[in-house]
Amino acid sequence: MKLYDYKFMEVAKPLIEHEEFQKMKYIKHHNNSVYDHVLSVAYQSYLISYKLGFDWQSTIRGALLHDFFLYRFERYFGIKLFIDIYKHVKNHPIVALENAEKYFVLNEVEKDIIKKHMFPCRIPKYKESWVVSFVDKYLAIYEYGKNFTKFVINKYKESYNIIEDTNIN
Numbered sequence: 001m002k003l004y005d006y007k008f009m010e011v012a013k014p015l016i017e018h019e020e021f022q023k024m025k026y027i028k029h030h031n032n033s034v035y036d037h038v039l040s041v042a043y044q045s046y047l048i049s050y051k052l053g054f055d056w057q058s059t060i061r062g063a064l065l066h067d068f069f070l071y072r073f074e075r076y077f078g079i080k081l082f083i084d085i086y087k088h089v090k091n092h093p094i095v096a097l098e099n100a101e102k103y104f105v106l107n108e109v110e111k112d113i114i115k116k117h118m119f120p121c122r123i124p125k126y127k128e129s130w131v132v133s134f135v136d137k138y139l140a141i142y143e144y145g146k147n148f149t150k151f152v153i154n155k156y157k158e159s160y161n162i163i164e165d166t167n168i169n
């Protein structure tokens, strides 16, 4: 993100500096934190919305708050895993919206962005919501891909070390 992008920062700063928003730094998401994820989604969505002449201010605010669910999603492998994933996918936009409304005053576009970013679970009403929903998906795949690459590289390194250790002994 270009920190000298003053237009983005002017809108984003009051939210980013809020103490509740800062809590997202400590919640893991994809390959990083929710905080890093929402900043990336907000910035990329802003670039698209700005270029297309959409409401880029609401795009930034909605995107920053789209994953403001503030809980850790723990995965326990087993039969319950799929039910838990389904519940999280379906419910976290509602929790995010409830939290966002507790701390910030939102317009209709911003509410729609947050509530409907998990398309096709809910159908977005505004073009800004479509932008955020697609950017979110694109970045989620990118972030998971990075995570998977890291996992494979670590596994490779582990097995390489084992071979090295065997050679030493």
Ligand SMILES: [Fe+2]
Residues within 6 Å of the ligand: 066, 067, 092, 093, 117, 118
């Ligand atoms: Fe989400």
Ligand SMILES: [Fe+2]
Residues within 6 Å of the ligand: 037, 041, 066, 067, 136
């Ligand atoms: Fe997201």
